[in-house]
Amino acid sequence: MTIQSWHDLLRWAHWKLTGALVLWMVSLGGPVNANEPTSSGVRNTPQASPPASPLIRLEILPREILLDGPRARQEVVVLGYHQDGRVWDWTRQAQWAAVGPQIRLEKTTVYPVSDGQSAVRAEVGGVSAQVPVQVRRARAEVPVGFKTEIIPLLNKLGCNQGACHGAQYGRGGFKLSLLGFDPSYDYGEIVRSAEGRRVVLSDPERSILLGKPSLQMEHGGGERLPRGSWEYQLLKAWLEDGAPAPTPQDPEVVRLEILPAGRSMKPGELQQLIVRAVWSDGRVEDVTATAQYDSLNDGLARVTANGLVQCLEKGETYIMVRFCGQAGVFQVTSPFTEQPVSFEFQPHNYIDELLAKKWRSLGLTPSPLCSDAEFLRRIYLDTLGTLPTPEEIRAFLADTSPDKRQKAIDRVLQRPEYVDFWALKWGDLLRNNSDILQAKGMWSLHNWIRASLRDNKPLDQFVRELITAQGSTYAEGPANFYRLGRTAGEWAEVTSQVFLGIRVQCAQCHHHPFEKWSQDDYWGFAAFFARVATKNSQEYGLFGRETVVYLRPVGEVIHPRRGSVMAPKPFDSPPIADDGTDRRQKLAEWLTAPQNPYFARNFANRFWGYFMGRGLVEPLDDLRATNPPTNPELLDALAKDLVEHRFDVKHLMRRIMNSRAYQLSAEVTPGNVVDKDNVYFARRTVRRLTAEQLADALDYATGTQTKYQGLPLGTRAIQLPDSSVPSYLLDVLGRPPRVVTCECERSLSPNLAAALHLLNGDVVNQKIRQAGGRIDRLFQQKKPLPEIVEELYLVTLCRPPSAEEMQAALHEMKQAPEPRLAAEDLLWSLLNSRGFLFNY
Numbered sequence: 122m123t124i125q126s127w128h129d130l131l132r133w134a135h136w137k138l139t140g141a142l143v144l145w146m147v148s149l150g151g152p153v154n155a156n157e158p159t160s161s162g163v164r165n166t167p168q169a170s171p172p173a174s175p176l177i178r179l180e181i182l183p184r185e186i187l188l189d190g191p192r193a194r195q196e197v198v199v200l201g202y203h204q205d206g207r208v209w210d211w212t213r214q215a216q217w218a219a220v221g222p223q224i225r226l227e228k229t230t231v232y233p234v235s236d237g238q239s240a241v242r243a244e245v246g247g248v249s250a251q252v253p254v255q256v257r258r259a260r261a262e263v264p265v266g267f268k269t270e271i272i273p274l275l276n277k278l279g280c281n282q283g284a285c286h287g288a289q290y291g292r293g294g295f296k297l298s299l300l301g302f303d304p305s306y307d308y309g310e311i312v313r314s315a316e317g318r319r320v321v322l323s324d325p326e327r328s329i330l331l332g333k334p335s336l337q338m339e340h341g342g343g344e345r346l347p348r349g350s351w352e353y354q355l356l357k358a359w360l361e362d363g364a365p366a367p368t369p370q371d372p373e374v375v376r377l378e379i380l381p382a383g384r385s386m387k388p389g390e391l392q393q394l395i396v397r398a399v400w401s402d403g404r405v406e407d408v409t410a411t412a413q414y415d416s417l418n419d420g421l422a423r424v425t426a427n428g429l430v431q432c433l434e435k436g437e438t439y440i441m442v443r444f445c446g447q448a449g450v451f452q453v454t455s456p457f458t459e460q461p462v463s464f465e466f467q468p469h470n471y472i473d474e475l476l477a478k479k480w481r482s483l484g485l486t487p488s489p490l491c492s493d494a495e496f497l498r499r500i501y502l503d504t505l506g507t508l509p510t511p512e513e514i515r516a517f518l519a520d521t522s523p524d525k526r527q528k529a530i531d532r533v534l535q536r537p538e539y540v541d542f543w544a545l546k547w548g549d550l551l552r553n554n555s556d557i558l559q560a561k562g563m564w565s566l567h568n569w570i571r572a573s574l575r576d577n578k579p580l581d582q583f584v585r586e587l588i589t590a591q592g593s594t595y596a597e598g599p600a601n602f603y604r605l606g607r608t609a610g611e612w613a614e615v616t617s618q619v620f621l622g623i624r625v626q627c628a629q630c631h632h633h634p635f636e637k638w639s640q641d642d643y644w645g646f647a648a649f650f651a652r653v654a655t656k657n658s659q660e661y662g663l664f665g666r667e668t669v670v671y672l673r674p675v676g677e678v679i680h681p682r683r684g685s686v687m688a689p690k691p692f693d694s695p696p697i698a699d700d701g702t703d704r705r706q707k708l709a710e711w712l713t714a715p716q717n718p719y720f721a722r723n724f725a726n727r728f729w730g731y732f733m734g735r736g737l738v739e740p741l742d743d744l745r746a747t748n749p750p751t752n753p754e755l756l757d758a759l760a761k762d763l764v765e766h767r768f769d770v771k772h773l774m775r776r777i778m779n780s781r782a783y784q785l786s787a788e789v790t791p792g793n794v795v796d797k798d799n800v801y802f803a804r805r806t807v808r809r810l811t812a813e814q815l816a817d818a819l820d821y822a823t824g825t826q827t828k829y830q831g832l833p834l835g836t837r838a839i840q841l842p843d844s845s846v847p848s849y850l851l852d853v854l855g856r857p858p859r860v861v862t863c864e865c866e867r868s869l870s871p872n873l874a875a876a877l878h879l880l881n882g883d884v885v886n887q888k889i890r891q892a893g894g895r896i897d898r899l900f901q902q903k904k905p906l907p908e909i910v911e912e913l914y915l916v917t918l919c920r921p922p923s924a925e926e927m928q929a930a931l932h933e934m935k936q937a938p939e940p941r942l943a944a945e946d947l948l949w950s951l952l953n954s955r956g957f958l959f960n961y
Contacts, residue, residue, distance in 0.1 A: 166433050169389035174205035179215075179250035181243055182380040182395055186254040187405065188224070188233040190263045192270075192355070195231045195407040198393045199243040199250065200381065208384065210392045215243040223256045229393075233259035265359035267308055268367040269400075272301040273411040273445055274352055277426075278334065278345045281307070285342055293341060295319075302446070302632035302639065303682060304367040312364050325360035351410075372400040374445040377412075383452030385482070386432040387459075394428035394451055396442055412444040417747070422453040435795070437483060441747045447637050448747045457795045458484035464792070471762075472780035475755040480803055486792025488785045488804035493518055494920035495961065496526060496784055499805075501919075502960045503732050504533045504774065506542035506814045506839040508821055511915040518921075530778045534771050540574045541840045545813060546731070547574075548842065549867060550619055551587075552605055554859040555843045559666050562594040562601045567842035569598025580724060580768035581713035584620055588709040591670045593658065600670045605862070609650040609678050610643070615862050617646065620712060622723030622744035623692065630681075636745045638692070644678050645690030649708040652676035672703055692719070715764045719744065725759035726750070727864075728770065732777045734806025734960075735799070741864045751800045787961040807961045809869045812854035813838035815958065822916045822952060823888035824895030853878050879953055889945050889952075896948060900941050906934050909944055917951040 180200045188195060198212040212229055219226045221239035226232075231241055233256045242251040265271065281287035281297040290296065294315070297307050311330060312320055321327040332338040334346035335353060346353050359365070380395040396412040399405050414424040418438035424430045430440055435457045439450040464486040468474045480487060491499070497517050501509045509517075517529060533539070547553075547570045555563040573583050590599035606612045610629060617623045627633045628643035652675065658667040678687045688696035689704050691711045697704070712720055723744055730736030737750040737759075750756040759773065766772040777783055787805035799806045810818060816838040820827055828834050830847050838851060844859040853875050855868035879885055889896060895916065899909045910930045914922040922930065930947055937943035951957055 166431065167389050168391065168431075169387045171209050171211075172201075172203040172205060172207040174203045174207070176201050176203055176246055176248050178202050179211070179243060179245060179248055181241065181250050181252045183397070184252055186231060186241065186252060187257070188231065188254065188259070189257045189404065191233065191259060191261060192263070192265075192358075193233050193406070194410070195254075196393070196395050196409040197229050197231060197241055197243075197252075198380070198395055199245070201245055201248070210384075210390075211243075211245045212393050213391075215245045218242045218244075220251060223259075224254055235259050264362040264365045265355065266367075266371065267359065267365060268304040268371040269445075270355060271359055272304050272307065273408065274355060275307075276301050276443075276445070277411045277413060278352065280334070280342075280345065299631045300446075300634060304371075306682075308366050312366075320360055320364055322360060322363060325357050328360060330360070331356055372402040372404065374398045374447045375401050377408075377442060377444060377447050377449040378405070379442055379449050379451050381451075383454065385454045385456065388432050388434055388455060390432050392430045392432075392451075392453075394424075394430060394440070394442070396428065396444060396449075398444055398447070408444050412442050415441045415443075417441055417450075421455070437751070439747075439749055441635065443635070443747075446632050446639055448635060448745075450747060450749055452749075454482065456482065456484040460484070462486055462792070466781065469779055469781045470776060471758050472755065472777065473782050475752060475758060476782050476802055478754075479752050479801055483796075483801060485796060485801055485803045486790065487782070488788045488790050488793060490781070490784050491786040491805065492920075493526075495786070497529060498919035499960065500530060500533050500778055502810070502814060504530075504542070504778070505536055505538035506545070506811070506817065507538045508818050508916070509919060511912055514915055514919055526784065527779060530775055534775060538839070540571050541837065543574050544570045545839050545841070548844075549857050549859060550862075551602065552859040552862060553601070553842065553844075555845050557859075558594065558601050558604050560843075562604060562668070563843050565595050565598040566601040567598075577769065577771055580763070580770050581720075582768075584713055584720075585709040588616065588620075588712065589703065589705050591672060594668045594670065597670075600668075603653060603655060603670045604668060607655075609647040609653070612650040612653065613643070613647040616708075616712075617692075618742050618862050620723065621692070621719040622726065622738075622742050623719060624743055624745075635747045640680065640682060641687075642690070642692060644680050644687040645696065646692065648678040648687045648689040649704045651678045651689075652704065713768070721760035721763045721768075722756055724770075725763050725773065726756060728773055729756075729759060729777065732774065732783060733802060734808045739800075805961060807959050809959055811867065811869070812851045812856040813841070814960075815854055816848070816850055818917075818957070819885065819888060819952065822895065822913075822948070822957070823885075823891065824893070824898060825888045825891050850878065850884055879958070885949070885952060889948050896941065896944050899944070906931055906940060910934075910947070913944070913948050913951060917948070918954070918956045 180202065182198050182200065183195070186195045198210060199215050201209045201211045203209065217226055217229060219231070219239065220242050221237070223233070223235050223237040223239040224231050224241070225234050226241070231254060236256050236259050239254040239256065240251045241254055242249060275281050275297065279285055281299060281301050283299060286292050286295050286297040287299040295310065297310060301307060319329045325331065329338065331346070331353065333340040334342070334344070335348045336344045337348065346356070376399050378397040378399060380397070381392070384392050386392060394409065395407065396409045397405050398408045409428055412428065414426065414428050416422050416424050416438065417440070421434050421436045421438040422430055422432050422440060424440050430451065430453060432453055432455050435455045437452070437454045439452055442449050442451065462481060462484050466473065466477055466487055468477060494514065497509050497514060501507055517525065522528070544567065548567060551566065553563055553566050558566060587599045587602045590597060590602055592600050594601045594604060603612065605615050614626050617625045623638070625633070625638050625643055625646070628638040628640055630640070632639045652673045653670065654673050655668050655670050658669045679685070680687050689699065689708070690696040691708065694711065697707050711717060726736045726738050726744065727741050730741045737752055737756045738744050738748060762776060763773050782802055785803070785805050787807045789804060793803035796803060816827065820837070826834055827838070829836050829841060832841070832846070844856060848856070853872065855870070855872065855875070857866035859866065888894060891897065899912065907927065910927055911921055914920060914926070934940045934943040
């Protein structure tokens with residue numbers, strides 16, 4: 122926007138701030154276009170037409186079929202590969218045939234008839250394919266398994282959901298464990314409770330278990346089990362087998378296979394999924410019919426109860442698939458344009474290569490590079506939380522060397538403010554708060570963090586020292602980690618979320634509803650902290666309130682449901698033998714091991730989010746299979762880079778900042794406007810300055826200093842060790858209170874109080890007018906008006922004013938009764954502009 126008059130300048134400031142507020146509202150999911158898909162995803166989306174180009178070949182999934190047992194079944198799909206490169210699901214239109222009498226086909230489901238070798242054949246338009254089928258134990262007597270067959274069926278029918286019998290107190294006097302996480306309890310409730318009236322083994326069809334969900338008896342949940350359906354027949358067969366109970370030898374599901382794993386689809390296109398469970402005994406079973414399906418974005422894709430996916434809009438999303446405590450996803454990709462995109466983008470490193478690959482697959486084009494002034498401001502804010510000085514800006518803009526950006530990155534990583542800014546971030550993650558730790562504990566932890574950052578301590582060593590800490594919380598900084606909880610479970614939750622990005626809290630009481638973590642996982646992980654204890658000490662006087670962290674010689678975690686002792690067990694790993702040494706040492710070794718699939722990925726995602734404005738996974742601390750990264754290859758590459766460079770955080774920062782992707786402009790272009798939330802990083806993500814960044818920037822721009830209680834004058838907001846230091850401004854701007862372990866504590870959300878505080882608050886206005894402040898000093902030094910205007914732009918927007926901006930400002934200053942008042946108004950306008958309030 123070109124500023125022609127002083128009145129325009131004031132309107133410009135208001136317009137920029139209003140635009141910022143609108144941006145905040147949109148980022149929160151404010152009012153949307155009425156033509157956008159509804160949250161339910163239920164719309165009349167016409168089915169897409171098959172490709173017009175010739176069909177080259179067919180592929181049947183799965184490529185090999187093993188039917189083991191009389192109730193085995195296998196769904197099949199057939200994909201067609203066409204000359205124009207498109208892939209089409211021909212499953213519903215193909216002509217299917219069983220090759221041999223050993224199997225029978227019902228639509229697209231294969232069933233066993235007799236043992237032996239056979240095949241399934243599909244034909245479309247004269248092109249055919251077939252896959253081999255092996256049948257075993259087709260006529261064997263195999264009892265129906267309660268844990269392996271009945272519990273998945275109850276899950277699918279919704280009987281054990283939170284809105285039905287899985288509620289805290291059940292429904293109608295009948296309670297089941299939520300999502301079937303406790304098969305033994307469920308078996309007792311079904312077979313033994315209510316004086317055994319729910320099952321009638323002598324006449325199964327008289328059982329309430331069959332009669333109510335089939336509406337042969339009154340049932341508040343409606344018809345769930347039509348009489349004669351395969352589900353009905355399975356429950357009936359279990360009762361006819363004598364309702365066998367679950368046993369400790371029953372296998373567990375170890376993972377899910379989803380076929381195909383992902384598809385590029387046009388809006389309206391359909392894809393049938395196949396889901397296979399891999400059991401701990403090595404058996405692979407088709408569970409398509411009993412798996413549960415949910416779309417992670419109903420506006421982009423929807424899915425039926427039987428796993429038929431329809432793409433609705435252009436973009437990318439996932440279908441979540443759950444079965445017996447395991448979860449996986451199917452990726453739906455619909456490019457934003459049907460034409461191949463081309464763009465000039467010279468990659469600086471692997472980050473650029475992997476992002477460009479994703480952009481091309483989605484039909485996105487990147488924004489141009491940011492200006493030098495934008496780049497310098499960006500790296501200072503992201504790395505130091507600080508604005509560059511006018512002298513640094515002028516020198517950087519005047520530098521003509523081709524590697525000046527690389528050299529600037531190296532310089533900022535060596536600045537003392539680096540320690541200040543990242544000590545603040547780690548203080549947030551470790552909840553360094555004098556209300557929790559006491560003042561001496563808070564300072565002890567803060568000083569240890571600063572020393573670690575100053576020495577560029579490797580991340581794995583930093584975390585090991587925290588996990589294995591003991592001793593006085595006043596003398597040993599990392600020992601304060603154990604003030605963040607009081608029980609083994611609480612310490613396990615903090616460790617899991619901060620260092621692994623896994624939110625495991627749900628599994629304390631029941632199986633995580635959208636993940637694979639169980640109660641056994643939760644309490645096995647908590648067992649690492651079973652012998653950690655704290656006690657009070659009078660080393661610092663009777664009222665010193667010192668806490669000492671120590672290890673007890675004995676101590677165990679008891680499973681709350683089974684009452685059994687839990688062996689220490691890392692996630693996705695076997696239990697660790699207890700040899701009498703500190704269990705936390707073994708936890709720390711596993712946690713920071715290069716092959717740990719969670720540790721490096723967690724911190725790679727966090728630091729990517731800190732520098733790029735959003736994580737590859739959002740929220741930053743919620744890594745799970747059902748919340749996949751927007752670019753999995755890139756997250757894996759970043760994690761690998763971090764490990765290969767021995768967890769050197771500065772190396773990772775340098776790698777990110779040197780990428781061309783980091784240096785893109787925030788300009789929205791026609792080639793990336795469709796990516797509204799910029800989840801694929803084709804441009805810079807604009808975000809508001811954090812509370813501490815903004816408070817310091819206000820001080821710097823106005824040439825003033827804020828006095829914080831209990832700290833010397835000159836202490837900056839990014840240097841504050843404690844979130845309890847009183848500051849109304851910081852609280853209004855979204856400073857985290859550090860009371861919960863969550864990245865969400867720091868708020869950058871729209872805040873009317875913050876906007877009004879900056880526009881009309883006494884703090885900002887007093888700083889602008891303050892004696893000895895920047896405006897006062899400039900006029901005391903009798904600086905020429907053009908120099909004053911230039912400096913005000915440099916200390917706020919970190920760039921010189923344009924010719925039009927300079928002309929407009931000088932015009933208004935010369936017309937004003939007193940140029941100083943006009944300069945104050947100019948500074949106020951700049952402080953309330955989007956260019957100052959946001960990191961772009």
